[in-house]
Amino acid sequence: MIIVGGGIGGLTLALFLHRAGIPCRVYESTPEIKALGVGINLLPHATRELAKLGLLDRLGAVACEPQTRSYFNRWGQRVHTEPAGRSAGYDLPQYSIHRGDLHLVLFDAVKERLGTDSVITGHRCIRVDQDADGVTVHFADGPDGRHRAPARGAVAIACDGIHSAVRRQFYPDEGPPAFAGINMWRGMTRRKPFLGGRTHARVGTLATGKMVIYPIRNFPDGTQLINWVAEVQTDVAAKNDWSAVGRLEDFIGYFENQTFDWLDIPQLFRDAEMILEYPMVDRDPVARWSFGRITLLGDAAHPMYPRGGNGAAQSILDADALVNALVLETDVEAALLAYEGERLERTAKIVRTNRSEPPDVVISIVEERTGGKPFERLEDVISPAELDAALERYRKIAGADKASVNR
Ligand SMILES: Cc1cc2nc3c(=O)[nH]c(=O)nc-3n(C[C@H](O)[C@H](O)[C@H](O)COP(=O)(O)OP(=O)(O)OC[C@H]3O[C@@H](n4cnc5c(N)ncnc54)[C@H](O)[C@@H]3O)c2cc1C
Structure with a gap:
């Protein structure tokens, strides 16, 4: 072959x-x-396959294993937290890895x-x-x-x-490939862990800029390599090349005031070891x-x-x-x-x-209902059952729901 x-x-x-x-x-x-x-995330539906090849230990030695996935609005307020990988009852781990x-x-x-x-x-x-x-x-x-x-x-x-x-x-x-009108700036920053060091965080929506942030490597001195992706709506597509270098000044403006008590986002971006730029593209x-x-x-x-x-x-x-x-x-x-x-x-x-209906749809629902403003009581905006249902829908389509993977 x-x-x-x-x-x-x-x-x-x-x-x-x-x-x-x-x-x-x-x-x-x-x-x-x-x-x-x-960074790349390997959810349990992927690690199950890599386990068949006997590669789990090797991957575990170089990856981070998140315990929770958390969703935040643009104000840094927590919308939802759910256990991830083995903490959620999967037989196989989730790995976040370079x-x-x-x-x-x-x-x-x-x-x-x-x-x-x-x-x-x-x-x-x-x-x-x-x-x-x-x-x-x-x-x-x-x-x-x-x-x-x-x-x-x-x-x-x-x-x-x-x-x-x-x-x-x-x-x-x-x-x-078809351009979605969204560019991604992707980078890695070495720093001390945030939110306990085992959280995969999604923040904000496309309306004002959104981010995905998670650790992908642990260092002996207790620091971690934090992977982050910032997505911004734009008419101008970046070069369709996974290795194209990005510039901080092209996107930092969208996130300048997002300094939360759990993470200083602009600082995270400024301290990056490298920044790449890539357009959100796919094909029919x-x-x-x-x-x-x-x-x-x-x-x-x-x-x-x-x-x-x-x-x-x-x-x-x-x-x-x-x-x-x-x-x-x-x-x-x-x-x-x-x-x-x-x-x-x-x-x-x-x-x-x-x-x-991407996996962070729950943040969009909350931002829509609050008109993009901070909320006082989340339960007045959305019920836990509605949040769970939206997330489970995505997992089922991707074949990443617990019942399918453990079976
Ligand atoms: C350099 C690079 C960096 C990437 N970084 C990220 C990332 O940071 N985050 C992310 O989510 N995804 C990233 N991706 C994409 C990701 O790897 C894929 O979406 C996913 O893993 C599916 O894998 P694939 O094997 O189908 O494609 P890829 O992993 O893209 O592999 C395709 C391979 O084919 C080779 N190739 C291309 N054309 C030819 C040809 N004509 N003849 C022979 N070989 C050819 C390429 O060099 C590459 O090694 C990256 C891809 C590349 C190539």
Whole structure:
């Protein structure tokens, strides 16, 4: 099997294929696998899959495990707190982790289990052809101008992310990803823990700027690396590149007066080690991922807003589902169709829900009912039952509700 793209989905797929005894090789465009990005949340529906690969201890050693998720309005008033991960009764933990740490845990496991030559870097796929016996994956010449020989295999799985070259081959008129009119500034700040050091916090709404803040690394001196994302509505899309550098002055103004007794937000932003800027983009769900011996996986199949801890999680769930289908079906084309049948509609629902009713919808409900003003008694604004129902709705759609995960 040929895996195009050695990101989170591609490397997880390599590990699941290896576990099932199916040989594979990963072709990655970048010259080197490096720790890139900022924080990612792995909810129990994703850690359940990574546990099957025996990676929980390695991940736990480098990640933070939040115990609570808290929702605040723009005034820093608490709207809701709920237990997270094992504290909420899940059998598996929730991990908040640097994307680079997750990537390197996967990469190390692939090298150990499949061999160091199982990931071929510096190979940017430009096209995949197929015939009755297999696929031929073609690559662009290397940056040094040297020709890259095509690779031959039984099946090609495109895990080449939101700008997938293989997806473009099947959907040539699709155009660039759809911009939602929201830019995200993402950063990491090392500081002392806030709210006890095990809280995943969401603050405010898009109307005035919103934030997601959580720790992703513990240091021996008691400090933590705090990951934060600030979202602001704007007509001008940032460059659609996960590594584009952002500027504090472009967004700090929205949050200048948000100094709460539990966290000084402007200071958090000012002290950042790095700031990246990324537009909120996704793509409309497509009708097919599988075309004969070629299929799509992860962001190549269903790019979604990076909300609710689902971007990475759904690529991990895809990998497990695809390998299950390949094990059950002897005919590979039928297996790829079975995988698509299992995953396409489920992920399309998450794409749509992330647009219309993201997981922080409870803050929007409260801000709407209070006219954006501080409240005196939360129970006069919304009942605990209504809050729980709104949050559970999102978890069910993402397959992250407790009953599904523990089962
Ligand atoms: C550099 C980077 C940083 C990121 N940072 C964050 C973050 O901070 N927070 C967040 O929520 N999400 C981040 N993401 C996205 C996140 O990893 C994905 O949304 C999610 O994990 C799904 O994984 P994926 O494997 O489908 O895609 P990705 O993890 O994006 O992996 C795609 C891989 O394919 C490779 N590739 C692309 N085109 C080709 C090609 N033509 N031929 C061969 N290989 C190719 C890419 O280099 C990459 O390694 C980042 C992605 C990247 C690439």
